[in-house]
Amino acid sequence: MRYIVVGGGHISQFILRTINSSDKKAIVTVIERSQERATVIAKQFNAEPLWGDLEDPKTLEKANISICDLFIASTEIDALNIRLCEAAKRVYGVPFVIGVINNPLNSEIMRKAGADIVLD
Numbered sequence: 001m002r003y004i005v006v007g008g009g010h011i012s013q014f015i016l017r018t019i020n021s022s023d024k025k026a027i028v029t030v031i032e033r034s035q036e037r038a039t040v041i042a043k044q045f046n047a048e049p050l051w052g053d054l055e056d057p058k059t060l061e062k063a064n065i066s067i068c069d070l071f072i073a074s075t076e077i078d079a080l081n082i083r084l085c086e087a088a089k090r091v092y093g094v095p096f097v098i099g100v101i102n103n104p105l106n107s108e109i110m111r112k113a114g115a116d117i118v119l120d
Contacts, residue, residue: 003026004065004072007081008041011100012072013041016041016045066093068092071088071097082113102120
């Protein structure tokens with residue numbers, strides 16, 4: 001499967017560890033704002049690093065989002081995760097989208113944006 005994980009915090013690292021242990025043939029891209037952070041995390045989890053403006057569609061397109069099987073938005077900003085999930089599902093047609101929220105009040109908004117699973 002092809003995975004895209006946006007964000008490089010603790011939750012993202014937990015998700016990446018889970019992907020590595022459950023899917024030995026996974027093709028994973030990690031997207032972060034910082035080149036250094038993306039490179040360090042990607043190396044640690046055998047993933048491809050990508051960095052740039054997380055709100056720029058070109059960044060998602062460089063990650064080949066159009067052929068992604070599972071997209072995970074796990075930044076520390078709920079509003080950004082919601083926008084990323086909405087783009088992944090509605091614009092790029094990613095079959096399975098997971099959104100991470102930090103405020104439980106945003107759970108329903110995330111679902112409406114297209115997240116198949118909401119992690120709180």
